[in-house]
Amino acid sequence: MSENRSEQTTAEQAAAAKPESDHRNRPHSQAFVDFITSRWAPRADLGVQQGAAAPFTAARRARLAAQLPGARLVIPAGPLKVRSNDTDYRFRPHSAFAHLTGLGTDQEPDAVLVLHPVEPGTGDLGPDGRGDHHAVLYVRPLAARDSEEFYADSRYGEFWVGARPSLDDVTTLTGIEARHIDELRDALAKDVGAGVVLLVVTGSDEAVETLVETIRVEAGEAASSSSDEELTDADLVRAASELRLVKDEHEIEQLREAVDRTIEGFAEVVRALPRAVAHRRGERVIETTFDAHARLEGNAVGYETIAAAGEHATTLHWITNDGVVREGDLVLLDAGVEVESLYTADITRTLPVNGTFSEVQRRVYQAVLDAADAAFAAAKPGVRFLDVHEAAMKVIAERLEEWGLLPDGVTAEVALTPQGQQHRRWMVHGTSHHLGLDVHDCAQARNELYREGTLEEGMVFTIEPGLYFKADDEAVPQEYRGIGVRIEDDVLVTADGNENLSAALPRTPDAVESWMASLRA
Numbered sequence: 326m327s328e329n330r331s332e333q334t335t336a337e338q339a340a341a342a343k344p345e346s347d348h349r350n351r352p353h354s355q356a357f358v359d360f361i362t363s364r365w366a367p368r369a370d371l372g373v374q375q376g377a378a379a380p381f382t383a384a385r386r387a388r389l390a391a392q393l394p395g396a397r398l399v400i401p402a403g404p405l406k407v408r409s410n411d412t413d414y415r416f417r418p419h420s421a422f423a424h425l426t427g428l429g430t431d432q433e434p435d436a437v438l439v440l441h442p443v444e445p446g447t448g449d450l451g452p453d454g455r456g457d458h459h460a461v462l463y464v465r466p467l468a469a470r471d472s473e474e475f476y477a478d479s480r481y482g483e484f485w486v487g488a489r490p491s492l493d494d495v496t497t498l499t500g501i502e503a504r505h506i507d508e509l510r511d512a513l514a515k516d517v518g519a520g521v522v523l524l525v526v527t528g529s530d531e532a533v534e535t536l537v538e539t540i541r542v543e544a545g546e547a548a549s550s551s552s553d554e555e556l557t558d559a560d561l562v563r564a565a566s567e568l569r570l571v572k573d574e575h576e577i578e579q580l581r582e583a584v585d586r587t588i589e590g591f592a593e594v595v596r597a598l599p600r601a602v603a604h605r606r607g608e609r610v611i612e613t614t615f616d617a618h619a620r621l622e623g624n625a626v627g628y629e630t631i632a633a634a635g636e637h638a639t640t641l642h643w644i645t646n647d648g649v650v651r652e653g654d655l656v657l658l659d660a661g662v663e664v665e666s667l668y669t670a671d672i673t674r675t676l677p678v679n680g681t682f683s684e685v686q687r688r689v690y691q692a693v694l695d696a697a698d699a700a701f702a703a704a705k706p707g708v709r710f711l712d713v714h715e716a717a718m719k720v721i722a723e724r725l726e727e728w729g730l731l732p733d734g735v736t737a738e739v740a741l742t743p744q745g746q747q748h749r750r751w752m753v754h755g756t757s758h759h760l761g762l763d764v765h766d767c768a769q770a771r772n773e774l775y776r777e778g779t780l781e782e783g784m785v786f787t788i789e790p791g792l793y794f795k796a797d798d799e800a801v802p803q804e805y806r807g808i809g810v811r812i813e814d815d816v817l818v819t820a821d822g823n824e825n826l827s828a829a830l831p832r833t834p835d836a837v838e839s840w841m842a843s844l845r846a
Contacts, residue, residue: 378427390458401530518544566769579668607650627669631659638809673813696790789813
C-alpha cells in the first residue's frame with residue numbers, strides 16, 4: 326500500500342514539476358508511465374564491430390600519452406549546442422576527440438576520453454600494447470526502458486533520438502574501455518595533488534573544464550598555467566593538434582574518399598548552372614546542389630560552401646550566396662564534402678558560367694594556375710611549408726608586374742621583399758593550410774612546426790593561390806575589375822614529392838571548358 330502511494334506521488338510530482346513554459350502535450354499519469362515502460366521486446370543486437378580506425382587511434386593515443394608522461398589527459402567530445410530555444414545543432418565531436426577515438430558523425434555528445442597514468446608498463450597505450458597510460462571512454466549509455474529518460478527526454482531519450490550504444494558496444498567499436506559518465510568525477514580526481522597532473526583540452530566542453538578546475542582547487546593544485554616548468558592545458562591542446570600534422574594510412578584513405586565525393590559534387594554543380602542562371606538567387610542553387618550531394622554521399626559539408634558569382638568572387642569567404650549568376654561571369658566554388666569519419670576535402674575551382682573563358686578571364690586564370698603549379702613544384706619533403714607559399718607569390722608578383730599593375734617604380738623583385746608586398750593587395754591570404762578533420766587542420770600547432778615547419782611525408786595540405794580584383798578597385802584597369810579567381814587542390818606529401826589528390830578535377834582552362842561541355846551535353 327505504501328509502495329503504491331509512493332509511485333502515485335512520483336507521477337504527481339513529475340506533473341507538478343512541469344514548467345509553465347513546457348508546452349509539450351505529454352501525459353504524466355501513473356497509468357501512462359506504467360504502460361509506456363512495459364511490454365517491450367528485448368532490444369535487438371546492434372551488431373557492432375570494431376571500427377576500421379581502432380588500430381590507428383590506439384597508436385595516436387600512445388603517441389600523445391608519451392609526450393605528457395604522468396599527466397591525466399582529458400579530451401571531451403563536447404556537448405550538444407543549442408541552435409534555437411529547445412532545438413540543437415546536429416552534433417559534431419571535437420576534432421581531438423574524433424582523432425583519438427575514431428568516433429564521428431553525431432555519436433556520443435558529452436562523452437569524455439581520459440588517458441589515465443598508471444604504473445609504467447601496465448597500461449594499454451604503447452607500441453607493444455602496453456605503456457604508462459590506460460584509456461577509458463566515459464559515455465552516457467543507453468537508458469533502461471523503465472526510466473523517464475526513455476520516453477520523456479527529448480534530447481537523449483530513445484523514443485526521441487533513437488537508441489544509443491551500450492557500454493559494451495562502445496568498447497567493441499572503439500577498442501577503448503567504456504564506463505558510465507557518472508564515474509567521471511571520481512576518476513578525474515584520483516591522486517590529483519599527489520603526483521598526478523590533470524590536463525584538459527579546452528574549448529570543447531565548458532562543464533568538463535569547470536569540473537577539472539574544481540578538482541584542481543579541491544586538491545590544492547595551482548591553475549594549469551602556473552609556471553613555465555609545469556605542464557599546462559595549452560600543452561595538451563598543442564600536442565593533440567600537432568599529432569595530426571602527419572596523417573596515417575587510415576586518415577589518407579578517408580581524405581581520398583572526401584576528395585572523390587567532392588569532385589562528384591562539382592560535376593553536379595556544373596549540371597545545375599542553367600538552373601542557377603534562371604533563378605533570382607542563383608548562388609543559392611549552386612550552394613544547395615553541392616550541399617545536398619555532400620549530405621547524400623557523406624556526413625555533410627566540411628565548411629560553409631562558398632558559391633561566389635561575378636564580383637562576389639573577390640570576397641574571400643563569401644558564404645551569403647544570395648546573388649544572381651549571369652552568363653559571361655565567373656563563379657568561384659570553394660567546397661568540400663566531409664565524410665562519415667569527419668575528414669573533409671577543400672577544393673576550389675573558378676568556372677565560366679557559360680562554359681567559355683573570356684580573354685581577360687583566361688589571362689587571370691592562367692596566372693593563378695601558373696602560381697599553383699609553382700607551388701606544387703616546391704612541395705616536397707625537407708622544404709619549409711612557407712617555401713610553397715613563396716613559390717606561388719613569386720609567380721603572382723611577376724605576372725602583376727608584366728601586366729603593369731604594380732605601383733610605379735615597383736618591380737616584382739621589390740614587391741617580394743618583406744618591406745614591399747604590394748602584390749598582396751590582390752591576394753591577401755596564404756597559399757596553403759593543413760587539411761584533415763578540420764578544414765584548417767592543426768591550427769593550434771606551434772609556428773615552428775607549421776608555418777616555419779619542414780614538410781614531411783604524410784602531410785596533407787591545400788595549394789590555393791588566387792587573384793581578386795574588386796569592382797571598385799581603381800588601382801587596376803576596368804577590364805580586370807570584378808574578376809576573382811582561385812584554384813585550390815588537396816596535396817599529399819610523398820617520399821619524393823607530392824600527389825595532387827584532387828587531380829581528377831580539371832585545372833587548365835582548356836580542360837575546364839571541355840569538362841563543362843561534356844557535362845552539359
